Amino acid sequence: xxxxxxxxxxxxxxxxxxxxxxxxxxxxxxxxxxxxxxxxxxxxxxxxxxxxxxxxxxxxxxxxxxxxxxxxxxxx
Numbered sequence: 203x204x205x206x207x208x209x210x211x212x213x214x215x216x217x218x219x220x221x222x223x224x225x226x227x228x229x230x231x232x233x234x235x236x237x238x239x240x241x242x243x244x245x246x247x248x249x250x251x252x253x254x255x256x257x258x259x260x261x262x263x264x265x266x267x268x269x270x271x272x273x274x275x276x277x278x
Contacts, residue, residue: 232238
């Protein structure tokens with residue numbers, strides 16, 4: 203039976219390679235087209251959306267952990 207070996211390093215390198223290709227293609231589109239500012243705003247906006255979503259998710263997790271710890275301390 204065929205078994206695949208997944209390594210985290212290989213997956214990370216593939217992700218970085220694909221991200222570099224996307225970044226390069228976007229930069230080429232920004233330079234060669236009249237829509238350059240739109241592509242720049244799209245990159246910045248997408249990045250900020252992902253960062254804000256990740257931080258918000260982490261903030262909710264921290265609040266939940268604090269709430270659970272508070273409930274445990276109040277029951278003691």
